Every structure is written in C-alpha cells, then in structure tokens.
Amino acid sequence: MWTKVRFWTLAPSRLLMGLLFAAPLCIVAAYSLLTRGAYGGQSPPWTFESYARLLDPLYAAILFRSLWIAALSTALCLLLGFPLALFISRSAKRKNLYLQLVMLPFWTSFLVRTYAWMFLLRDTGLINTILQSLGLIREPLPLLYNEWAVVVGLVYGYLPFMVLPLFATLERIDPNLLEAAADLGARDTDTLFRIIVPLAMPGIVAGCVLVFIPCLGAYLTPDLLGGGKSMMAGNLVQNQFTNARDWPFGSAASLTLMAMVMLALAWLARRQKGDLL
Amino acid sequence: MKRRHLLAAFASLAACRRSLKPRLNVFNWSDYAARDTVPAFERRHGVELRYAVYESNEEMLAKVFSGNSGWDIVFPASSLIGPMRENGLLSPIDRSQLPNLANLDPRFRHPPWDPQLEWCVPYMWGASGILYTRKLNPPPRRWADLWDPRLGGRITMLDDPPDAIGAALKKLGFPLNSTNPAELDAARAELLKQKPLVRAYLNAEARDQVVSGDLLAAQMWATTARQAMDAAPHLAFAYPEEGFSLYADCAVVLKESRRHELAHRFMNYLLEPETAAAVVTECLTATANAAAQRLLPPSLRDDPVLYPSPEVMNRGEWLQALPPAAQRLRDRIWTIVKSS
Numbered sequence: 001m002w003t004k005v006r007f008w009t010l011a012p013s014r015l016l017m018g019l020l021f022a023a024p025l026c027i028v029a030a031y032s033l034l035t036r037g038a039y040g041g042q043s044p045p046w047t048f049e050s051y052a053r054l055l056d057p058l059y060a061a062i063l064f065r066s067l068w069i070a071a072l073s074t075a076l077c078l079l080l081g082f083p084l085a086l087f088i089s090r091s092a093k094r095k096n097l098y099l100q101l102v103m104l105p106f107w108t109s110f111l112v113r114t115y116a117w118m119f120l121l122r123d124t125g126l127i128n129t130i131l132q133s134l135g136l137i138r139e140p141l142p143l144l145y146n147e148w149a150v151v152v153g154l155v156y157g158y159l160p161f162m163v164l165p166l167f168a169t170l171e172r173i174d175p176n177l178l179e180a181a182a183d184l185g186a187r188d189t190d191t192l193f194r195i196i197v198p199l200a201m202p203g204i205v206a207g208c209v210l211v212f213i214p215c216l217g218a219y220l221t222p223d224l225l226g227g228g229k230s231m232m233a234g235n236l237v238q239n240q241f242t243n244a245r246d247w248p249f250g251s252a253a254s255l256t257l258m259a260m261v262m263l264a265l266a267w268l269a270r271r272q273k274g275d276l277l
Numbered sequence: 278m279k280r281r282h283l284l285a286a287f288a289s290l291a292a293c294r295r296s297l298k299p300r301l302n303v304f305n306w307s308d309y310a311a312r313d314t315v316p317a318f319e320r321r322h323g324v325e326l327r328y329a330v331y332e333s334n335e336e337m338l339a340k341v342f343s344g345n346s347g348w349d350i351v352f353p354a355s356s357l358i359g360p361m362r363e364n365g366l367l368s369p370i371d372r373s374q375l376p377n378l379a380n381l382d383p384r385f386r387h388p389p390w391d392p393q394l395e396w397c398v399p400y401m402w403g404a405s406g407i408l409y410t411r412k413l414n415p416p417p418r419r420w421a422d423l424w425d426p427r428l429g430g431r432i433t434m435l436d437d438p439p440d441a442i443g444a445a446l447k448k449l450g451f452p453l454n455s456t457n458p459a460e461l462d463a464a465r466a467e468l469l470k471q472k473p474l475v476r477a478y479l480n481a482e483a484r485d486q487v488v489s490g491d492l493l494a495a496q497m498w499a500t501t502a503r504q505a506m507d508a509a510p511h512l513a514f515a516y517p518e519e520g521f522s523l524y525a526d527c528a529v530v531l532k533e534s535r536r537h538e539l540a541h542r543f544m545n546y547l548l549e550p551e552t553a554a555a556v557v558t559e560c561l562t563a564t565a566n567a568a569a570q571r572l573l574p575p576s577l578r579d580d581p582v583l584y585p586s587p588e589v590m591n592r593g594e595w596l597q598a599l600p601p602a603a604q605r606l607r608d609r610i611w612t613i614v615k616s617s
Contacts (some may be wrong), residue, residue, distance in 0.1 A: 037364070038363070039364060059612075061616060064611075080513070091437070122486065122491050123489075123491040124489045124490060124491055144477075145477040223436075227433075227476060227477020228477060228615055229478065230615075231616035235615070237614065241335075242333070242336075242339075242341070243608070243611070244605075246532070
C-alpha cells in the first residue's frame, strides 16, 4: 500500500527530472559525439574527436585557472561567511531580519548586480572617485578588468550560498556544549576550533560545494568584471556555442567539466561516509 | 442554455486570441527601426507584426537553426548569407515583388556575398575603426596606434574574433579574411604582444567608458561610435589607414516562413526612401538605400563617420564566411589570446 503511494507521489518529480534534466543532458551527450557542420550545426559521423581535442594543454591551462579562481573564491566566502553565520545564529531576536538581509540581493538579477559592481570599480567609479577626492591616490587604481575583480564578483555573488548552510548547522549546536567547554576551562579559540568547527563540518562542506561548483562554471563574471582577459571554463563553453559555433566541442567541454565535478563530489561523499549535504 | 453560453464564451475567447488579421514575424537588430516603422506598416496594410530585437548574430542563429523558430524575416550579417543558404535556411527573394530595390545604393545591388540579390536584401551596413578621445595628440590613424605603449591600459579591443584578429592582420598588411596559417600565426603573436596594453575585450559596453574618460581609445563599430559621438562631442572616429572590416546586415526570408507575399511587402516597405530615412535619423545607422540617403538632413548625409568618402571606403574589406579549417584555427588563436 505504502509503496504504491510512494510511487504515485514521486511520479511527478521523477517525470520532471526526466524531462528537464536527463533529456537535455542526453542531447548534450549526443551532440558531443557528432561532427561540426561546415558553418555550425552538428551532424554524423559519430566521433570522439571533440574529446580528443580537449587534451590540448591550452584547455588544461584554462581548467587550472578556473579551479584556482573557484577555490580562492570559496575560501574567501568561507572566511567571510563563517563569522557572519555564527553571529546570526547567536543573535536571538533579529535572527530572521539578518537572514532576510543575506537573501536580499536575490531580489534583483545577478546581471544587474554585476553591472553595479562595474560602476563601483571602474576608473571613474565610486571607489576611485572617493579615494581621489580624499587625496589618498592621484591616479585611479586599476580595480576593474583583472582576476581580482572576478574573485570579488564571485565572492559577492555566492556568499549567501555559504552563509545559509553554515547557519543551519551552527544553529543546531547545543549551547550547553559551549557552556560545558567554558566550564572545563577551554579558551574561546579552543571552543571555536575543537567544538564549533567540527560540529559545523557538514555545513562547511555543503557551503563550499554550493559555492565552488557555480564558481567553476561562471562565465558572466569573468566576462563583465574580468573584461574577457582571463578565460575560464564557462567562457570556453559559451564561446564554442556562440562565436565559434562549434556545438560538439562545447558539449564535450561542458560534459567533461561536469564529470570532473561529479567525481570530486563522489570522492567527498565517500570521505564523509555518505553524509554529504 | 448554460452550456451554450459557455461555448459562445470560449468561441469569442478563441477569436480574441487568434485575430483574423494576417501576422508577420520580424526579428531584427536593436536600433534598426524607428518608433513608427512597425506601427505605420501595420496601419497601412491592416496586418499585425510581431517584432522583436536581438544583439548578436549568434543569438539569432541559435534560434533560426532549429528550422521552426517562428520568425519570417531576420537580418543576418552579410558573411552569414552563404552559410545560411547552404544550410537550407533561406527562401529565395522574388525581385518582381520588390520594385523598391531600385533605391539601393549601386554598391549593394551586386554585393560579393550575393551578386544577383537572390537571397537577401541589404538593409544597413557598417565598419570597424577606432573611437578615441580628442585629447589624444597625435590622434590615432592606424591600427598600429593601438599597439602604442602610451595608450597602455586605456584601450579596449572588440570581443569579436573576426574584428580583433582582423585588426592584427591588417596591421601586418595581410588580408582581413586570411586563411593562411602563417599569417594567422603572425596575427596571434601581434595580439599577444598587444594584450598587456588592452584593458579589456569589450563590444558596445566600451562606448560608455570612452564617453566617461576611462578609456582613451577603443576598437569600435562605426555606427556605435557615431551614437557615442552624439552624446559626447569630445570623441572622434578614425577609419584605420591599413584597412578595416565592412559588413552589411541584410533582410532574408526564412525557408520556414509561410507568408512570403507579406514578407516581401514588408521588405519593399523597408526599401522605401522615407522609411529608411526615418530609421537613420532616429537610430544613427548607415543605410544601404541611396534614395533614403538623399532625403537625410545634410549634417547626417555628409557625416564622415556614417558615410565615409569613396577613398576611405576603398580601404574597406567585406568580412567573409571562412572554411572550417580556418575557423577552427582562428578559434584556437582567440582562445589563446583570451586565456594567456
């Protein structure tokens, strides 16, 4: 009886996943094995050529840059997000207000917010204008169009994805444990690193995964804040689908990236004994 | 009785949704129609027009390649006419339904990409060059000036492989549409040499930053540059001495369209001198229509940025569709330049 109920209640989500997730993925997989037409499009013969082309060291360099920028952004998100999440979880009355404020940026489009950063960072932008009028600098600082601008944009964009899972685990920590630690003479740093951080580990891992994966595939931020000067994996895929009109190669590149992320997640899940997310 | 009411209500609803007026679907570049271009056509012919705009050829192609995009007329760049025809996406033009073709500038009556105008109707055209601020002394005259260290960090190049690679090729004295690996390799080296001086690879976004003074010079399309100069008189535009790229955006009827007669009526309407002149006056673009150009106020008609002199035009070269091997090599070069 219950198995029947289970079957029918799960059916809609299964159908949705099948139609909106599995089917497009199969199409991408099929495209990646086809040959590019003379002027775009894709057609038989079937071939692994697109995958073979990915072995070019040029693309490995792009992948390593993406991994480095994504890792750096994730680390900064953790560094900024952990104290924030701890603070929110310990604030009694205003908890909901603070959480709302963390979510507030999602009320406008990511594209618009990224453009707003451009207006902050450019030569005649807010930051340079203020610094110049205070007499702190004479020439404007080159804040926009470099890798640091990309990292700033990614940290800004994905910080909420770090804060929310951290908050969820930190809030569940029993305050009695912290009291007990204090009673037994633990210093604050001991309490933090030997009680709070280990207990918050599932949230830390979840937050890092949620930030790292979209950073790895980012293409808008490197384009707008990086000025297209430091191509990341997302830009490579996007460029194949637009300028180069090479859909098979773009499909192969995006599937390879996805496979690598999934392998890394599987490895992480095994280390965490299946306790991931 | 009740049920009949319901049926009647449904029937009238259905009638509302599908108006009996014939409908034409037109997908065009932004800035390519005046405010009244579409409504005037609708009024005159009692038809309905679904009009939407796009910002890049790729955006349009991605939709049209499916073969059932729902559009009747689109406006690809001249270099795409051949490829789209070969992919079976285009329906031939019936010249007998386009008496206004006679208004076209002679240069566009037998263009290299479609010598008999069997597949497309040239609409607007453009070129690439250098938009710069008049503070620069001496002003840039050649692509080579964008390699000048004194502009270091204050210039942008177009984020568009044919134009960016094209500028490097022209600087070296090679053809814009080169497919020669040795020439392309030399262009790659030029672009890598230039990269430390380039603030960013940007398209139309560079316009605001030249206006605001963040940038001293930018590789830019002439019509985009003309729009910027309209907002900021301290700007100027140069057609580089080594030569530059030319493109034309042309109206085509898609194979999937089932409204050929109406589509031709619309294209003939766009070819009317008054229609095209109104678009140019409002959007500051360069029309392929000689009769329309004569209707323009002298300040626009003789504008050296929108309509350069024949000597300048002689240095221009039409962008062409390239064979797959050359496209792939150019894509690799572009990836190297942008990721190094």
